[in-house]
Amino acid sequence: MGGYPLRLIYTAPGRQEIYNLQRDAIRRSKSYIFIENAYFTDDTLLRDLIKARQRGVDVRVIIPLETDHGAITRNIALAANTMLEHGIRVYIYPGFTHAKAAIFDGWASVGSANLDRLSLKINRELNITTSEPEAVEELLEELFIPDFARATELTEPIPEQWVDYLIEMFGDYIF
Secondary structure, eight states: OOOOOOEEEEEETTEEHHHHHHHHHHHHOSSEEEEEESOBOOHHHHHHHHHHHHTTOEEEEEEESOOSSHHHHHHHHHHHHHHHHTTOEEEEESSOOOOEEEEETTEEEEESOOBSHIIIIISOEEEEEEOOHHHHHHHIIIIIHHHHHHSEEOOSOOOOOHHHHHHHHHHHHHO
8 A cells, every 4th residue: 555654733722833843844945935825924934934035945925815804815915025025936826725735845734724823823723744755746746836827926016005004913913
């Protein structure tokens, strides 16, 4: 019987395994980081990605600008602008993607965790990880390559409004 070696990682109140392992993967990455996530609002992860890009890592993020929560969309837009400003390649998914996947130099993580405070620090979430080359390649070919092609790469900042910063400030405690 075949298969891949997998590791289950999770988050629950008081246990931030997904968050900690993904932050560690970002800090250790030397070649590339590909992320696709519906909700990207965590400022610490954003700073870690900026530092990775400054080290020369190819960082690409696929996010939607249409979500099922209007206010969080504005947080995502501000995060996209910050990423773009720091040389991170941002791809805007057409419509709503609910994918929660990442590849960090050949280590893949897929599961239920969004990149927001609720998923990473409060909710009970479960991701599956592997560094099995065949599985990582399959995720790349089945999700990331098609979605990079389907999405539009952001080349200009998304227009911002003053209320976006108010939402972002309070959103750090809500989302």
